[in-house]
Amino acid sequence: MRQIVCVSGVELLMEYMEGALAPDVRAAIEAHVAACPRCEAFIASYREMPRIMRDATTIEMPADLEASLLAALRAARGDARPRDE
Amino acid sequence: MIVPAAESSDEVFVARAAAGDDAAFEALVVRYQRRVFRLACRLTSETDAPDVVQETFLQIYRHLSTFRGDALFSTWVYRIATNVGLMHRRARARRPAEPLDEFLPRFDADGTLEATPDALRIPSRVDELLDRHELARKAQAAIDRLPDLYREAFVLRDLEELSTAEVALVLGVEPATVRQRVHRARLLVRGYLSELAGGRP
Numbered sequence: 001m002r003q004i005v006c007v008s009g010v011e012l013l014m015e016y017m018e019g020a021l022a023p024d025v026r027a028a029i030e031a032h033v034a035a036c037p038r039c040e041a042f043i044a045s046y047r048e049m050p051r052i053m054r055d056a057t058t059i060e061m062p063a064d065l066e067a068s069l070l071a072a073l074r075a076a077r078g079d080a081r082p083r084d085e
Numbered sequence: 086m087i088v089p090a091a092e093s094s095d096e097v098f099v100a101r102a103a104a105g106d107d108a109a110f111e112a113l114v115v116r117y118q119r120r121v122f123r124l125a126c127r128l129t130s131e132t133d134a135p136d137v138v139q140e141t142f143l144q145i146y147r148h149l150s151t152f153r154g155d156a157l158f159s160t161w162v163y164r165i166a167t168n169v170g171l172m173h174r175r176a177r178a179r180r181p182a183e184p185l186d187e188f189l190p191r192f193d194a195d196g197t198l199e200a201t202p203d204a205l206r207i208p209s210r211v212d213e214l215l216d217r218h219e220l221a222r223k224a225q226a227a228i229d230r231l232p233d234l235y236r237e238a239f240v241l242r243d244l245e246e247l248s249t250a251e252v253a254l255v256l257g258v259e260p261a262t263v264r265q266r267v268h269r270a271r272l273l274v275r276g277y278l279s280e281l282a283g284g285r286p
Binding site (some may be wrong): 013015020037042 | 198280
């Protein structure tokens with residue numbers, strides 16, 4: 001069985017999470033992580049990061065922009081009819 | 086005129102819009118504008134997003150007749166918005182941001198993670214430690230510091246929450262390439278958050 005240490009497990013983490021690894025590699029990672037508090041902690045923070053980034057960067061479109069976008073597009077379309085391609 | 090979303094599929098609107106029905110085009114704008122705005126903010130900035138959104142929909146309008154329907158309309162919208170965002174960044178040509186490489190995880194000679202388990206959990210606490218505005222600013226700065234290829238893949242996959250297969254279609258690369266780019270971005274951003282919260286990568 002393939003020997004997994006932290007560095008190789010970290011390298012394969014996304015492929016592991018998406019089910020893109022061969023069963024023996026997958027089993028080797030699971031065996032390593034089960035016995036490695038560092039990897040367990042690392043994986044927890046790796047999984048948590050996208051949610052933190054998503055929450056921190058979600059900006060709703062302002063209502064006045066919704067209104068002005070359609071108007072701006074109407075004006076711009078006047079001289080930008082679809083081309084026949 | 087705004088048509089309720091459930092009434093008609095994207096493809097029906099696209100066909101009508103390509104045939105010159107402006108109401109159908111505007112229905113597509115209304116349906117996608119919030120998603121495009123959010124994406125544009127993440128790929129550029131809140132300040133630049135309105136221009137990116139407008140340019141994206143203009144390009145969609147101009148090229149409606151080239152949309153063949155062999156991809157989902159949403160994939161096409163994300164592709165155009167991503168390209169417009171990238172062009173917009175390049176046009177700004179600001180001083181290149183410092184790369185994030187120093188924030189990669191560190192390993193000892195045996196390949197073991199160097200930091201302790203407690204230290205490795207620190208990035209998960211960044212949203213408790215920083216105030217909301219500060220975190221918003223730093224989170225955007227982290228996205229800005231990613232190389233273009235990683236930024237696009239990360240924003241689409243982890244922030245817009247497209248599947249890896251969808252991101253692959255948007256970017257025109259293999260799913261394995263998406264995973265590689267997103268993974269690298271995750272390592273870099275995770276390490277950056279760790280430093281923000283007072284830890285190490």
